[in-house]
Amino acid sequence: MLAPALWFLAIQVVALATLPLTIRVFRSLPDRGYGFAKPVGIVLLGYLAWLTSMIGLTSFARPTIALLGVALGTACWCLGGRECLVFVRARWRLLLAFEAMFCLALVIGTFVRAHNADILGQEKFMDFALMNAFLSASDLPAEDPWLAGFGVPYYHLGYLILGLPGRISGTPGPVTYNLAVAFVFACAFSGAATIVYGLLAPLRPGLARAVDWGALVFAILGGVMVAVLGNLEAPFELLAATGYGDAAFWQSVGIKGLAANPSGGWLPADGAWWWRAARVIPNIQPDGITEFPYFSFLLGDLHPHYTALILDLPILGLGLARWLDDGQPASRWQVLVGALLLAVLVAANTWDVPTFWGFLFGLGVIDVWRHGGESRALLHQLPRLGAPFLLAGVLIAPYFVGYQSQPLGLGFVAERTPLGSLLILFGPTLLLALVLAGWSASRGRGLVALERELAPSLTVRSLLIGGALALLLLVVGEPTLALLSFLMTLVASASWGWLRSHEAGDERLRSAALFCSLLPLGGLLVLTVVELIFLRDVFGSRMNTVFKFHYNAWLFLALGGAAGLGLIWTSSAMVPRGRGWQLASVALVGLVIGPGLVYPLAATWTKSGRFANEPTLDGSRFLRLGQPSDYDAIQWLRANGTGRPVVVEAVGPDYGEHARVSTFSGLPTIMGWVGHELQWRGERPEIGRRQGDVDAIYRASTREELLDRAGPYRARYVFFGGLERDRYGPETRQRLGTFLSVAFARGETVVYAVPSEQIAAQTR
Secondary structure, eight states: OHHHHHHHHHHHHHHHHTHHHHHHHTTTSTTTTGGGHHHHHHHHHHHHHHHHHHTTSSOOSHHHHHHHHHHHHHHHHHHHHHHHHHHHHHSHHHHHHHHHHHHHHHHHHHHHHHTSOOOOSTTHHHHHHHHHHHHHOSSSSOBOTTSTTSBOOSSOHHHHHHHHHHHHHTOOHHHHHHHHHHHHHHHHHHHHHHHHHHHHGGGSGGGTTSOOHHHHHHHHHHHHHHHTOOOTHHHHHHHHHTTOSOHHHHHHHOOTTOOOOOOSSSSOSOTTGGGGGGOOOTTSSSOOOOOOHHHHHHHTOOOHHHHTHHHHHHHHHHHHHHHTTTTOOOOHHHHHHHHHHHHHHHHHOGGGHHHHHHHHHHHHHHHHHHHHOSHHHHHHHHHHHHHHHHHHHHHTGGGGTTOOOOOOEEEEOSSOOOHHHHHHHHHHHHHHHHHHHHHHHHIIIIISOOSTTHHHHHHHHHHHHHHHHHHHHHHTTOHHHHHHHHHHHHHHHHHHHHHHOOOTTOHHHHHHHHHHHHHHHHHHHHHHHHTTEEEEOTTOSSHHHHHHHHHHHHHHHHHHHHHHHHHHHHHHTTSTTOHHHHHHHHHHHHHHHHHHHHHHHHHHHHHTGGGTSOOOOOTTHHHHHHSHHHHHHHHHHHHHOTTOOEEEOOOOOTTSSTTHHHHHHOOOBSOOOHHHHHHHHOOOHHHHHHHHHHHHHHHOSSHHHHHHHHGGGTEEEEEESHHHHHHHOTHHHHHHHHHSEEEEEETTEEEEEOOHHHHHHHHO
């Protein structure tokens, strides 16, 4: 328990060190961004450690990172410490509520991870290999653990940032990995709650210095909808477990691989059923990946689409803070921290850049328009709006030094997502978007005085236009686009109505309602775009485009749904005849939460083995129990591999246990997962050559032949364990022993040492 405690202490210290800066940046939010303090703090320190090491000013060693943290905290508290203390004394109850929310989510997340700790399966090896490269690096750029001599590829900065608390506290890497998965979950929950609370609490200014418990309830709903709920695939799984439906019925449902399968209980008999929730779309090749945050958390892949939540939500929070600033110019701290968050997102998950850069810039444009109301004012403000984005490009420039990527292009979608699949994935939040648009229209009929006659006529026009477009798309056989276009027309109409309204006595409602409408509008726009075009990558299909951008759509639609329900409830309580909308909002909460909770409850129970196994946060336990001699040898390499020597290990298929030595030792190998290196770097003759050299090392018939192949890679050790024995035969152990000295031996596993003078000679 000491390791998690020290890790949590590191998180808290970094958050408190940078809190004065956080509350200045998010100055317009009721909690002044306290719900973002932990991710923002670790991102600030991570970027500072990365940048100073990349340009050669500092090392990336643990003492240096700690000193940078002290310097950063000192600067923040000298600049804004007094203001921070005044704010904390005034709002300590609200801050305590958000702290409790984060800690509870972290405890629950850690408990679930402790029953799913193994870093094994899917792409966990890749995620841990990249994180471990930074946990063991003393300088940057870090070396690619799976391609010795090359820098770390991919959009990797999230791995560095999430590894920092472990680096500072000395928490072992396999434990740090699982704590990082739980940390992202907790940050997503508290970040979503902060945004929803920030939208709703200002509607009742009388509670400005207290906790608005009504707003807090919907804030918690926002956290649940973003981070906890699942899609509607899980209820269909429970239905299939009863044996309901024939083959025709399940074919019409369209969930890949799902059919009636009586289990004799309430859960499916297939212990891997929870996996299908992220494989709903049947017509995408090679696989229709449709993850959502809780699936990613439960799966445990520390992948960029999941880890970027610690950046996505603060970026949206910054957009909301600027929105609530009532037209005031951005402070230099907002520009700087905003630019830094945008910059880090480029190197943490490049796929998110179009969505979140675009949404933040669009918010700025709409904000200027609603305060200025004319194109001249907008043109005048464009340089100010573009400043954070230009600065972000400068801040992230070192990332592109030596940058490599697979060739990319754009393609047009030939086969749409089936309408049934779209409703299974997003049905509840699409319904909430429709309800929010309907409520906005009802406000124009007298509950709120919009511009004279504007809202009713606008509603009629939007219904006619949206209906005609949807009907046309249905006629040509495009039901998915028909639904999306109809919803987008209605939500855009609602947004335009709130933008053009002039509500003299209730500007707060207009502002909150417009922002609430823009969130689902952003999600609908993302869903529509990915039905039309895709980014053509090494797979040549729209698989990754749907995978990555559906994740963004989930975030926007969930936030908009929770905030919209809270807005309907809160504002309806302020007007006559608002009781009906309040009751409708409560009913909708049940309609969304009920089916959505099926997945987290049932899938967690199944995947965690009913919580019957001994809990642990050690992600390497499977290796320690399954291959104890390999595990001991890897631990020896980790402890004795000073100077990051290269280790030779067998090359095998991706997604298995090959590359386990480099992954868990933190030391580079000649060649790791071939398929992933091809995805990151594109076709390179180097990759095929390295596979041949590894084979030649293990099959060498003379010492000179072995050294000729190992020397150019700086290979210091040759690992011979279970996978090497399976691939090259048990006799290889004796042959290698005649060429090389034994550095470590345990059971059937041997680590051979390559003479250092021979390496130097071969390298020269």
